[in-house]
Amino acid sequence: MTTAADLAIVLDTEGKVHSVVTNPLNPTLGRxxxxxDRDIREFLTVESQPKIDAQLxxxxxxxxxxxxxxxxNHFDNANWEFPIRYTLHKTGRDDIILMLGRDLRPIAELQHRLVKAQLALEKDYESHRDYETRYRVIMEASRDALALVDVGSGRIVDLNGSAAQILGAEAETLAGSAFTQEFEGRRRGEFIEGLVQAAGDDAARTITAKTRRSSVEVLLHPMVFRAAGDKTLLCRIETAGSPESVAAELSQVLSALYRDGADAIVFTDAHGVIRSANDAFLGLCDAGQLxxxxxKSLGDFLSRGSVDLKVLMDNASRNRKMRLYSTRLDGAYGSQLSVEMSAVHxxxxxxxxxxxxxxxxxRMEVVREPAGNLPGGPAPMSDDAMRNVMDLVGSAPLKDIVSATTDVVEKMCIETAVELTDNNRVAAAEMLGLSRQSLYVKLRKYGLLAKNDSGTPPKA
Structure with missing residues (x-):
């Protein structure tokens, strides 16, 4: 009997327990x-007591x-509860009953696991539906025409309405079809392989093709990713001449100009610190790499340092750009080059x-005339200025003519320097190669001191 059931109880029809025997092979029930000699109802949960009462x-x-x-359900010591399935049997006495019980805890545990698994599956299903809905909304709301292509089979996994419109068919019709067949003169293996290679090449990430149904020239921008172990292509489709296509083409052209252009191009932050520079600039300043x-500050590479940089930045900030500014660029090993700079804010x-x-x-200095060949020297005189000087011949000595002409050029240079530096006289003096006292003397000489003081106050 002890091995036929996990628990055997002998009790009378009033519910009093006369004997309890547990299966030694199932020690989890304990002693x-x-x-x-106690009422069995003391060890039954509330919902289980009516079942025993009905049988008794x-x-x-x-x-x-x-x-x-x-x-x-039995409970013991108020903290141990276990389910038992009983069969009731008569004995030789009418008032004595034999109850043979089978422990249901393994079954209950299995049921509990099944319920948890079912709840987890339902939660995963709801989460999957949530992500599926988000994915669909994003695909259809996207302005870009997008198509997902399986690399192994070359078939369209999914696409949005914009892509279907460009390809000239309904999305339901195109889903599952061969992506290569939607373009003229393309072989499946070569076309898919070309898209994969273009996706991994930063220099050329665009494939040009012509749709078979609508005969439209398109640009394909592929990107490869792996999902569930399979490679998938995400192709962004643009019609040739669309604003997005023009912007992408312009971006490529500007990148090529920046990378391979003959002129040096430098980008700095608001304080003049270099963020990026092309190879042409590295060549001018004899730098090995970016x-x-x-x-570093761009002023570190200019002959007048922070003065040149401040003039460029101030003028570019006021006018959004500064067209031409002549100065000298210092190389890493002490060399100097004459340069012209343009700045844009x-x-x-x-x-x-x-x-x-x-x-x-x-190189242009070699072919310039001596009058304009000196660093910081005046530009060649115009025809009108030359005629005015010639009119003085015969009416004044040569010494006076030269002195008057020098004064005109000197005044023009001082005015230009003060204007470029926004009336910063320290910077203007350094730009002209003068001391501050000499600059004040010349400003007073040409009547420029009162003129400048009446406007913006001078900057130290």
């Missing part, structure tokens, strides 16, 4: 000897048991900065 009432009345088996100049992504185009003019 239940303290049940003896039937046996006391000499009736047949109401059920072949009953399932009840890291040698990145993070830029604002992108909420950050201000400057772009500079620098051109080497040292």
């Amino acid at each position: 239940l000897d303290h049940w003896k 009432t039937a046996y006391r009345g000499g009736q047949k048991a109401k059920a072949d088996a009953i399932e009840v 890291s040698d100049v990145k993070g 830029l604002t992108a992504a909420g950050q201000a900065g400057y772009a500079y185009v620098i051109r080497d003019t040292s």
Whole structure:
């Protein structure tokens, strides 16, 4: 009997326990000897007591048991609860009943696991539906025409309405079809392989093709990713001549100009610190690589240092750009080059900065006339100025003519320097190669001191 059931209880029809025997092969039930001579209802949960009462009432009345088996929940010490399935059997005495019970905890545990698994599956299903809905909304709301293509089979996995419109068919019709067949003169293996190669090539990430149904020239921008172990192509489709296509083409052209252009191009932040520079600039300043100049001030490479940089930045900030500014560029090993610079004030992504185009003019000095060949010297005189000087011949000595002409040129240079530096006389003096006292003397001489003081106050 001890091996036929996990728990055997002998009790009378009033519910008093006379004997309790547990299966030694199932030690998890523990010792239940303290049940003896006590009412079994003391060890049943509230919902289980009516089941036992119904069976005992039937046996006391000499009736047949109401059920072949009953399932009840026992508890012991108020913290240990276990389910048992009992079958009730008559004995040789009418008032004694034998209850043979089978431990249902393994089954209950299995049911609990099944319920948890079912809840987890439902949660995953709801999460999958949520992600599926988001994916669909994003695909259809996107302005870009997008198509997902399986690399192994070359078939369209999915596409949005914009892509279907460009390809000239309904999305339901195109889904599952061969992507290559939607373009003229393309072979499946070569076409798919070309898209994969273009996706991994930063220099050329665009494939040109012509749609078969609508005969439209398109640009394909592929990107490869791996999902569930399979490679998938995400192709962004643009019609040739669309604003997006023109912008992408312009971006490529500007990148090529920046990378391979003959003129040096430098981008700095709002304080003149170099963010990026092309190879042409590295060549001008004899730098080996970008890291040698990145993070340094552009003024470190200009002959007048912060003075040149401040003139460029101030004028570019006021007028958004400064067309031409002549100075000298210092190389890493002490060399100097005559250059012309243009500056543009830029604002992108909420950050201000400057772009500079620098051109080497040292070769032009060889062919210039001596009058314009001196660093910082005056430009060649115009025809009207030359005639005015010639009119003085005969009416004044040569010494007076030369002195008057020099005064005119000197006054023009001082006015230009003061204007470029926004009336910063320290910077203007350094730009002209004069001391501050000498500059004040010349400003007073040409009547420029009172003129400048009446406007913006001079900057130290």
